[in-house]
Amino acid sequence: MKYRQKTWIASALLGTLAQTALAASYPVTTEQQSRAEQVAQKGVALADLAPNAPERHVVKAGDTLWGISSLFLTSPWRWPELWGMNKTQIANPHLIYPGQTLVLVRQDGRALLQVDGAAAPSGDERLAPRVRIADLPDNAIAAIPQHLIEPFLNEAVVLDGDEFAAAPRVVATQEGRVMVSQGETAYVRGLQSKADTYRLFRSGKPLRDPDTGTVLGYESAFVGTADVTRPAGQAQVDGSTLEVPATIRIRHIRQEVGVGDRLAPLPARQYSRYVPHHPDKRLDGRIISVYGDAITAGQNQIVALNRGSADGLSRGHVLSLWRAGRVVKDRTDERNDNLRLPDEAHGTLFVFQTFKRVAYALVISVQEPVSAGDRFSSPQ
Structure with missing residues (x-):
């Protein structure tokens, strides 16, 4: 087994963590870089901690980066501050183990988050733990519940008419068969x-901008998946x-496969960990639909958004x-004027799949059912 030395900012103090060479490079915004550099030596302000932040937490199987961040911080997507990473480390976040x-x-x-038994940094001291460069280990925790989205990653296909x-x-x-199984x-x-190997799919519903x-x-x-057993070719028939x-x-x-069904290459397994981060520009939009047959969505369900990679949205x-x-009447006044109360944030979406003009997101938390037409924006 080969090891490679790397210098990490000491305040992360996450012990011996693994980082994969296969992981994708995640977008790092100027705001994230600035935040991380500010907290790399100092930690986060006590006011940014969650009200009931625990003094210690033992990482267990089933934990997620989002869940752990929720324990310690008021805003889970502010993960660079939780770990106190510098901008180099944000690009390829560390993996954490049960x-x-x-x-x-x-x-x-x-406040700083440390691994039990790690020594506090002093001055310009840096730690250089040994890092194994390998495939993503099976026991490393994910950023969000991976089992909720992994089946969807192979199934979701959004194409325009020409495609x-x-x-x-x-x-x-x-x-002798109309449909095959x-x-x-x-x-x-x-x-x-x-x-x-290919995915098979059938013309589906149009996704309209609300x-x-x-x-x-x-x-x-x-529809399903299929293997190519014989490539295309040519044959001579009656001189033609x-x-x-x-x-x-x-x-x-x-469902059974029929004439007219389309094919697309089966995508490679998604090895990269999805890391929560703030969009690098202001984004506003609406939910197009709830994936599947449901009319409304709750926690851990998937919704389609009317923004995609062309709008700056990314995984x-x-x-x-x-x-x-709501529109209410002012009954404290004899005129009974109609008033519209301000919109209120009531949930969080986590984008995990993007196409050119459409994206899919997991409902991480929500207070009321989510419907087509509901609004979303960059987090406040």
Whole structure:
């Protein structure tokens, strides 16, 4: 096993933590860099701690970075301040393991989070723990509950009209079958990718912007997965050269596969950890729909947003949900004027999948059911 020395800011004091070379580089905003540099030596102000922040917490299986941050801070997305990272470390956050004990140290009006048994920093002292560069270990805790979104990552397909028309398509099924199921054969035109395994999907519902009515994309229904067993080719028939479509074998189905269903390469497994962070610019928008058959969404459900990567939205962004203010009468005045109460933040979204003009987010917390048309914004 190989190890590599790295210098970490001492105030993080998270012990011997792992960092993967496969992890994606997360966007680091100017605001995050400034915050992290401010707290790297000092810690956070006591006023920023959660009211019931524990003095110590033993990391256990099932914990998440979001959950631990919620224990100690009033705003979980302010994770750089919790760990006291400098801007280099924000790009590839450390992984934390069950069994570690985190201790909250309060001194001089500030607070630092340390691993039990670690010595406090002094002056310009730095720690250089040994770091294993490897694949993401199975027992490292995730930023958010990974099991809630991982199945969705392979299933969610949002395409515009041109993309759907150009996607490889099933043109025939095995003889005698209108629809095919697991283990059966179908034939496909248009395969350009060299991938061996594909997702199958069917034209789905249009995702319309609640404000403009514009179709932002088409949420295509996941049908299943298939393996390519024979590539496309050509054949001579009665002196003519005819195309021979590729052959696929259905591996797994959510519903039976039929002529006209489209294909897309199966994405690589998502190894990267999703790290909560504040958008680097002001973002406002509305919820398009609740994923699945539900009309409203609660905690741990998935919603589609009318903003995507083209608008600056990216994986890991934290957003506030807003409840529209009610219209009430002023009964303290004889005129009985109608008044509109201000909107109130009542929940939190965590963006985990983005397309060009659409994104999907997990409802992390919410006080009331969430519906299409509800507003979201950058956290306050």
